[in-house]
Amino acid sequence: MLFETREFTLKDGRKALLLNPEEEHAQGLLDYLIKSAEETDFLLRYPEECGRYTLEGEKKLLESMKGSPNDLFLTCTVDGKVAGNCHLMMNGQMKIKHRANVAIALLKEYWGLGIGTAMFEAMLDVAKANPDLMQVELEVVEGNDRAIGLYKKMGFEVYGVRPRAIKLKDGTLLSETLMVNKLR
Template sequence: MNQSSVIFKAKNGQEIEIRSPYENEAQLVLDMMVDVSAHSPYILSTPESFKQKTVESQIKWFKDCQESDASILLAVFNNGRIIGFCGGHSYKDIKRRHRAGLGVTLHPDFRGIGIGQKLMEVLLDNMKRFTGIQIIELDVMLNNQQALRLYEKLGFKKAGIFPKAFILPSGEVSDNLTVVPS
């Protein structure tokens, strides 16, 4: 699935663009994820794991999602800089193909000014059009209070908890909360 450009103003007045990433932006996405994962304990991957990914594998991922009716990738731009990234996809196995999951990340410098909410709204609007999807779900660390407030604001409700699912780099343990839109 492909998303054309959506432009809006953040609460701080900056112009923000959300759209599907282009092939020539694959390295920019990887660089942003290295940076964000180094500054956020809530990203599942590490900077080292993002550094191991190739531009070619990113381009293939971009193309596969653009050609799919049940996957989407979105990038967030501010003055030509990628500051966020998200994706949603349906599960492929027969028993879960009615469900779709998503992941979202936003650079810490751009949180709290309405970008995450707009990004989630654009992502969810696209995912609702996925073929055969009945349930959209999202996993979040219970320690990530800022994200939890956003998901609650967007109408998500608790669906289940997996105790002690994550051990953060600090050694702190976090439960995993699965949430679904109401």
């Protein structure tokens, strides 16, 4: 899905861009995937699982996302570097066409600068403009209190818990909190 690039100012005064990533961002996105997975256990992948992604595959994915009516893929860049991304996945099946799911991640050095809020505002603008969508859903890993705070600020509310949803390498089991933003 195409998105008109937005510029905004970070809390530290730097400028950032929200955009549909292009082929030129593919390597930066691959590097970001690995680094973000190294920085937190709140994502669903470990760094070593990112090895299956290739530069050519990433370029093809980016091209397909632009043409997809059911996917909005936003990347935030700061000083030309990938800082984070947000993916809104809409459903094409009639019974669940009113629902979408969102995933977001930021590199740690960009936490607390307003990027998460900007990405969610942009994503929710797109979601609200779609007359079929009635709600946006997400899952958040137990202990990710920063994310839960952002999601609540953006209008999401808790509707359930999925116990034992995540199993870490050391055997620790974590729950996922299920959240929803009812658009209408």
